[in-house]
Structure formats: structure tokens, C-alpha cells
Amino acid sequence: MIALYSEAHAAHAPAFENFRGERVPCFETPQRAQIIRAQLQARGHAMGAPHVDSRSVLAQVHTARYLRFLEGAWAQWLAIDAANAGRQPFPSVWPVRTLRSDVEPANFTARLGLYSMDNGAPLVEGTWQAAKAGADAAASAAALLLAGERSVFCCSRPPGHHAGADFMGGFCFLNNAAVAAQALRQGGAQRVAVLDVDYHHGNGTQSIFYDRADVLFASLHGDPRTEYPFYLGHTDETGEGAGHGFNLNLPLPAGCPVHDWFAALDVALSRIVAFRADALVVSLGLDTFAGDPISTFQLEAADFLRLGQRLAAARLPVIFVLEGGYAAAELGVNAVNVLDGFEQVCA
Ligand code: SP5
Numbered sequence: 001m002i003a004l005y006s007e008a009h010a011a012h013a014p015a016f017e018n019f020r021g022e023r024v025p026c027f028e029t030p031q032r033a034q035i036i037r038a039q040l041q042a043r044g045h046a047m048g049a050p051h052v053d054s055r056s057v058l059a060q061v062h063t064a065r066y067l068r069f070l071e072g073a074w075a076q077w078l079a080i081d082a083a084n085a086g087r088q089p090f091p092s093v094w095p096v097r098t099l100r101s102d103v104e105p106a107n108f109t110a111r112l113g114l115y116s117m118d119n120g121a122p123l124v125e126g127t128w129q130a131a132k133a134g135a136d137a138a139a140s141a142a143a144l145l146l147a148g149e150r151s152v153f154c155c156s157r158p159p160g161h162h163a164g165a166d167f168m169g170g171f172c173f174l175n176n177a178a179v180a181a182q183a184l185r186q187g188g189a190q191r192v193a194v195l196d197v198d199y200h201h202g203n204g205t206q207s208i209f210y211d212r213a214d215v216l217f218a219s220l221h222g223d224p225r226t227e228y229p230f231y232l233g234h235t236d237e238t239g240e241g242a243g244h245g246f247n248l249n250l251p252l253p254a255g256c257p258v259h260d261w262f263a264a265l266d267v268a269l270s271r272i273v274a275f276r277a278d279a280l281v282v283s284l285g286l287d288t289f290a291g292d293p294i295s296t297f298q299l300e301a302a303d304f305l306r307l308g309q310r311l312a313a314a315r316l317p318v319i320f321v322l323e324g325g326y327a328a329a330e331l332g333v334n335a336v337n338v339l340d341g342f343e344q345v346c347a
Pocket residue numbers: 120159160161162170171172198200228285287293294295323324325
């Protein structure tokens with residue numbers, strides 16, 4: 001399997017995030033992608049670099065004003081005060097119900113709030129560069145699939161599935177899975193399925209495709225009544241307008257047994273097969289691992305091999321996009337187990 005990797009991810013390395021009123025080291029680190037790359041190389045996978053500029057696809061997935069803000073955010077942060085170079089901006093005010101989000105404020109912090117769902121996406125000087133390289137990898141993976149490749153893995157970060165059309169959040173800035181799906185549609189795939197197996201519901205991806213019948217979104221995740229992102233991911237979210245019936249949420253209780261997780265995976269895969277997808281994008285979060293520091297599912301290394309095998313049974317071309325997974329030491333084995341499980345069945 002071809003794995004796409006760009007060193008640009010390392011430019012996004014926030015010093016800290018906020019947790020329960022304290023500054024804590026960021027869970028989402030450059031080390032994550034480096035550990036996976038090392039495991040890919042150790043197991044003989046071919047490495048490539050992103051070769052497609054995602055900008056035109058990004059403009060179909062995100063709003064123009066959000067992209068403009070994100071690309072210019074660091075320069076604007078510095079323009080307020082040169083000393084901001086050593087500080088991380090966080091939002092402190094948000095346009096929730098009854099407040100207007102149609103008028104873009106001039107104030108930087110107000111705009112940061114407008115374009116954020118939470119204060120959990122730490123922004124640094126290299127954020128745009130890293131996120132853009134991840135989107136370029138997603139667009140490149142789509143090009144490879146359309147040229148006949150059976151599967152491609154985007155070893156990119158920061159992750160993307162919490163990012164909506166016009167907001168960041170949950171470590172995510174640009175929605176790489178949505179870019180991959182949209183690029184596949186653009187390139188001629190009639191129906192694309194996105195399967196999100198990250199521990200957290202992919203609220204951004206769901207919202208981007210919610211009114212569309214050409215992209216099916218299916219997700220297995222911790223029940224939003226207790227798990228992040230809390231405000232989306234329930235079973236009654238089935239799509240709207242033309243998209244009605246093309247959104248499938250399978251929330252599972254925190255701490256649920258591995259057997260239940262695989263039963264839900266079967267339900268999602270059956271729906272994807274019935275949809276007659278031409279291609280599959282997998283939002284590959286590895287935070288379902290039993291040892292993950294911020295999640296509660298119970299998957300072990302061997303389960304990730306099984307996941308890859310189960311995915312291959314759908315007999316579809318697949319783009320794997322890295323999402324979450326914070327047990328850094330085990331992340332390489334777990335991620336590459338999915339890819340190797342997939343290839344075992346394809347071979
Ligand atoms: C891409 C992705 O996986 N994003 C996840 C963002 C989660 N942010 C909120 C995390 C809250 C964790 N609280 C559990 C603390 C356990 N000590």
C-alpha cells in the first residue's frame with residue numbers, strides 16, 4: 001500500500017492545550033506521524049509525498065472566509081503584538097444561539113471564536129502549512145485511487161474529522177477525509193462512502209455531507225451523551241433534504257466490549273455495500289485502542305488487524321486518512337496493523 005507522508009506536519013507542534021483549567025501537554029503530537037512512518041518503513045510499505053494541490057477541492061469543502069481566516073491567522077495574531085510569537089491564541093467568545101455568525105468581526109479573538117467549535121484546536125505558526133499538506137495528501141490519494149490504485153494511506157496530521165465547512169475544533173483544522181471524498185467525486189466516482197472509526201464522532205464530516213446523497217457518512221463512536229464532541233452523533237441524525245437516509249450514526253456506550261464494536265462495524269459495512277459505493281474513505285482514528293489516554297473503547301493490537309481484514313471484505317478501493325489516536329508508543333503498530341490486515345485479504 002502506498003503511504004503519503006510530508007514532513008510539513010511537524011510544523012504544527014502546539015506547546016500545550018487546556019484541560020480542566022490547566023495547561024497540559026498537547027495529546028496530538030508530531031511524534032504520532034513519525035512513529036507510524038517508522039512502522040510503515042519497518043514493514044516495507046512504499047512511501048510517497050503529496051503531489052496534488054488541494055486548493056480547488058478545499059474551496060468545495062470549506063467556506064472561502066474560513067480558509068482566508070485560517071491561512072492568515074498567524075500573521076494577524078502577530079500583528080496585534082509582536083510578543084504573540086511566543087503565545088498560542090485560544091478563542092474565548094463564540095456566536096452560540098441568538099448571536100450572529102453572518103457578520104465577520106474585525107477583532108481577532110472574536111473571529112477565532114466564530115471559526116471554532118471549542119478551544120481544543122491549538123493554533124501555532126505552522127498550523128496552516130501542516131494542515132494544507134494533509135489536505136494535499138488527501139487530494140493526492142484520490143488521484144492515485146482514480147488512476148487505479150487499490151488503497152492509499154494518508155499519514156498526515158493534524159487530523160480533520162471535527163473540522164466543519166467553517167470551523168476548527170478537536171485538534172482539527174481542514175477536513176482531510178472530506179477533501180478525499182470530494183476529490184473522488186470530482187474525479188468521476190459516482191458514490192463515495194466515508195466510514196469514520198475514530199473514537200469520537202466525525203461531526204465535521206457529517207455536517208459537510210449532511211444534505212447530499214452522493215456521499216454516505218457512517219460512523220462508530222462513543223455515545224455523544226457522555227463523549228466528545230457531545231453535540232452531534234446521535235442515531236436520529238439520518239441526513240436532510242436529498243441527503244435523507246445517507247447518514248448513519250452508530251453510537252456505542254463508553255467502555256463497550258470489542259465484540260459490540262465489531263457488530264456495529266458490520267452494520268456500517270452492510271450499509272456501505274447496499275449504497276453501492278464506488279470508493280471508500282476511512283477516517284482512521286486509532287483512539288479506540290484500550291490504552292488510549294483520552295478514550296474508553298477496548299480494542300487491542302490484534303483487533304486492528306481484524307479491522308483491516310473486515311474493511312477489505314467490502315472489495316472497494318480505499319483511502320485511509322489518519323485521524324485521532326493518542327497512545328503514541330503503540331500507534332505505529334496499531335495503524336499499520338489495519339493496513340496490513342487490509343492487504344492480507346486483498347492479496
Ligand atoms: C481527532 C480527535 O480524536 N480529536 C479528539 C478531540 C478530543 N478533545 C476533547 C478531549 C477531552 C478528553 N477528556 C478525557 C480526559 C481523560 N483524562
